[in-house]
Amino acid sequence: MNKWDWSKDKLFSDSPVLKYILCEGDAFDPKLELPRRCNEDYYHDLKKLFEHYNTKYMNAKKYIDDDVRLLSHEHIERLCNGILETIHLYHNGFPARAYQTFANELSHFTQYNAIPYDAQNGPRQQRTSLFRMRELDGGCASDRSAIFHVPASLRHCLKSSRYSIAGYPSLYLTTSLSLAQRESNQPKQAIASRFEINRHDTPMVFDLGVRPQDFTFAKNQGNSAEKRRGESAEDNEPIRVSKNYIRNYLAWFPLLAACSFVRSHQNGGFSDEYIIPQLLLQWIRDENQPPANSNRYLIEPSKETENRQEEGYISIIQHIAKRILSLEDNCREFPEAKKPLTPPENSELNQLSDKILSLSNNLDAATQSLMSNLPNDIQARNISKMEKDLLKTCITSIDRSCYRLRNLINRLRMTRRNKDREQGVLLDGKLFSAMHRLFESKKRLDWLASRSKRIVGIRYFSCKDLYAPNLGRNYVFPTESCSLDSNGREADMDEEAGSYCALLNSLFIWTNPVKIEDFASLDECESHLKDCEQLENLHGQSDWQAMHRSHV
Structure with a gap:
């Protein structure tokens, strides 16, 4: 799916159903705005949000005249109850049962509603710059492996993140360096790099990157952000979404909401708000696994x-x-x-x-x-x-x-x-x-x-705080079958084996990391990275080389 440059675009719709559910009068419904902070606790706040949403969804289906064919309310209610039951099981110390409950509900739900990965119904095709920032522990780390995902050999350093459990390496990227800095807790010394997807690849991304506030119901409102450099008036127009997209967005809204609570205890050892996001990434990885060899009587290949x-x-x-x-x-x-x-x-x-x-x-x-x-x-x-x-x-x-x-x-x-x-x-x-x-x-x-058509990551709006989504969008890509050393070579079965992910290495190219303190401002650093044309992966392959290699 991913179209890769629409983090600040407004989505236009004249659907009465969408406006009725997401708004109260002419303003957005404050009970459905995302991200949001907990007033009581995560479970009970989410339960109240679900009850409010279910009521509006059911009323919209009954009374609002619209061409959008909404999914049956029973399926929405079942998804909400399944998410709440998952959290309840997790709280009671049954993480395996919690995941199984969650996976069963999503498998059931996807039989009736498509996974949300084509969010904008064919928006403008552009190559978007993605950024990554990492705190500098000391010394001069200027090679590409220093800014790639944390190697599996250092998994003991990895804390729990929104979409990945403690000890599990994932590649987190943002659409702006300002957001990368915010997500990195404003480090005083850090390195940064610009990432791009290889031209020959179009990765599928599970889309949780659209807030209710990102919709506009008046075509002439345009983008909330200022017109970007090099864009025409037509480029800055809001993108009209299809009826299928509206149906899809409203059907998946309970899962979007469950993944979009700001962490209440920033320095705590456990975060309720991370339960559903982490289980979602686990489910995506499970869905991507090749079928198991279920044949007990395997015949040796000739x-x-x-x-x-x-x-x-x-x-x-x-x-x-x-x-x-x-x-x-x-x-x-x-x-x-x-x-x-x-x-x-x-x-x-x-x-x-x-x-x-x-x-x-x-x-x-x-x-x-x-x-x-x-x-x-x-x-x-x-x-x-x-x-x-x-x-x-x-x-x-x-x-x-x-x-x-x-x-x-x-x-x-x-x-x-x-x-x-x-x-x-x-x-x-x-x-x-x-x-x-x-x-x-x-x-x-x-x-x-x-x-x-397989999903290799998740796009989501930042829930670092309530302002962070205005700076751009985040992406997370899980590592799979890590098998490369720091030079991009197939690793032997030694201490460094399985350090870096071959799949992500083939998917991305990126610049050599730079120290942000070497620049007068963060904007200057971002401009320098955007102007840099030397992007390679761990193999030292550029965009063209990677494309050529994939077709040999």
Whole structure:
């Protein structure tokens, strides 16, 4: 998704439903403004907010005439109750049960409402500068690894943050250096750098970066911020949001609110306000994980498969496609029918069942081998047309094979009612086992085919204090499978192994860090970083090199 430069843009809508829910008269409803501070405590304040929101949502659905097709109120109420139950379980010392409750509710909710990652319905495409600031502990740290995410080898230094638990490295970025300084607690000595997304990548980001106050219901109001340098009047116009976006925003508002409370005890050891944000990032990471190898009877890959791994990723998919088409050809030998198998067909199936099962086992092993040999940047880069076409062919062919196997199993059950019951049960088991292998293979290929739509981070407005959101927006990117040393090389199994995340290293390029005290002002430092054209990752790869590498 992410369009990467709309932290100060106003969103325009003339939807009566949106205005009714978010406003009281012509002013924004103060009970729904975000971020917000706790008056009583997090749980009870959130509960009151949910009750108020549910009432307005239900009334809007009943009485306001609008083309926006709101999600059923029952789903909104269930999400609210699920979030409150999650907090209750967490408070009572059951973090695992709390997460499971939260994950179940989100999995249920996403069946009825899309994840909010295309927030602005196609806004202006610009390359946005993202910034990171880090307190300088001493010495001169000028290499790129010093400003990248905290290495896993120093996880003992990591405190709990809004979206990441203590000890878990994540990459936090902001859209302005002023906000980065505020989020870093105004350090006296610090280093800063500018980050950009590689041009060939368009990362998907879970969007929690729009406050109710960011909407305008009068087109001529324009942006609340001053017109930015180099922008035309048209660029500074508020962006009109679609009806689908309004529906989506209102449906996910309870989760947005639960993640948007200012921390009450800044120096405390635990923060209620972090419970839901941290569980959300955990759920996103879970959703991004490849399907587990659930096959207990893993068949060892053949020498042919192992040899093809050396030929590259595309070659393995091509090899898998050939196996699938061969399996489909075998399943196609039996015509579709809703009647018992004839004696000749039954005899033929006896001879063919072992071959079908063997082909399914080999396919299962090949897809498992593929998943265990993925390139480090596979989730960060865009899927190529060749990969997409190959995977689509594979998945469609598996679907057709499963359909024919189900038809065969049904016909086999009709046949065994009369005779050869024992033989029928044996064949039934083989075909069921083959179909199970096909389902597991399809899950893996589905995951690969949809990886370009996978969310790799969260965009959110700052909740450092009530003023911070006016300075820009924040992004958080979790680390996955850290496997690089400080020079960007694959790390061996030693103390430094797993220090830096290969996926984030392939996704970003950034400037060498500079000391902020070397500049007269923060604005001067930000201007210097924006003018710097030498952006590289830990490999020393520039934007063009990273793009070229991803297509080789």
